[in-house]
Amino acid sequence: MRTQRYFMLLILMLLMVSGCAAQADDRRNVITISAAASMKDSLEEIQEEFYNVHPDISLVFNYGSSGALKRQIEQGAPVDAFLSASKKHFVDLLEEEYIFTTNKNAFASNAIVMVTHKNSEFNRLNELLQNGKRIALAIPETTPAGKYAQEALENMGAWESMQSRIVFGKDVRHVLTLVEQQSVDGGLVYQSDAVSSQKVKVIKKLDASLYSPIGYYAGVVKKSENRAQAELFTEFLHQKISQDILVANGFLYPK
Numbered sequence: 001m002r003t004q005r006y007f008m009l010l011i012l013m014l015l016m017v018s019g020c021a022a023q024a025d026d027r028r029n030v031i032t033i034s035a036a037a038s039m040k041d042s043l044e045e046i047q048e049e050f051y052n053v054h055p056d057i058s059l060v061f062n063y064g065s066s067g068a069l070k071r072q073i074e075q076g077a078p079v080d081a082f083l084s085a086s087k088k089h090f091v092d093l094l095e096e097e098y099i100f101t102t103n104k105n106a107f108a109s110n111a112i113v114m115v116t117h118k119n120s121e122f123n124r125l126n127e128l129l130q131n132g133k134r135i136a137l138a139i140p141e142t143t144p145a146g147k148y149a150q151e152a153l154e155n156m157g158a159w160e161s162m163q164s165r166i167v168f169g170k171d172v173r174h175v176l177t178l179v180e181q182q183s184v185d186g187g188l189v190y191q192s193d194a195v196s197s198q199k200v201k202v203i204k205k206l207d208a209s210l211y212s213p214i215g216y217y218a219g220v221v222k223k224s225e226n227r228a229q230a231e232l233f234t235e236f237l238h239q240k241i242s243q244d245i246l247v248a249n250g251f252l253y254p255k
Contacts (some may be wrong), residue, residue, distance in 0.1 A: 036085035041151040067142035086144035090217035099219035106215030145172035149188035152158035195250030
């Protein structure tokens with residue numbers, strides 16, 4: 001009887017603790033961040049470091065192409081912060097007064113690389129550009145990665161001749177998947193995406209002079225109900241601990 005009473009008391013205590021934990025979670029400020037798809041792996045690591053400093057804030061990420069995320073914000077999506085791989089999309093939202101920022105500088109940079117499947121026979125860029133091979137890149141009209149890739153191909157004099165061989169992905173992560181699945185012969189992606197995959201190999205890091213400077217920018221949505229908390233996170237991205245994580249994942253320090 002005494003054992004049964006003890007067991008019931010233990011269950012009651014566990015229920016009380018669980019209830020308190022749930023209430024504590026409910027009290028956390030949840031902020032929603034629309035972020036460029038190329039940042040997914042790094043942001044998961046940065047999130048853990050941010051929680052060590054701000055345990056009262058919970059982060060929820062919405063990933064996609066910077067252009068698509070920009071349109072969502074313009075259409076009133078319930079978002080607290082915007083992390084863009086495009087300076088133009090970032091500046092457009094600033095000028096349209098959808099977002100504001102405490103730091104207009106980029107918090108990271110990147111590079112464009114040509115990748116193939118790790119088992120591919122191709123090891124040189126010219127083998128892909130000149131032999132009728134199918135190359136994937138993200139849609140230039142909506143994705144910064146696609147725009148940079150197009151600029152590079154144009155400056156190499158290869159864009160026009162490759163039109164029938166280009167496969168467009170909805171974003172840079174889609175391009176990476178196409179290469180991993182061997183649906184295409186090669187793909188132009190960010191260096192950080194190449195680092196994140198064990199199924200691809202880099203055959204060429206394109207010269208940075210072939211495309212516009214790459215930068216990642218952070219802003220807080222003006223209509224956000226969690227502006228103070230969102231600011232804490234966007235400012236955290238400019239700190240060394242965040243930038244070191246980004247560089248470890250293939251990004252570059254901001255220029």
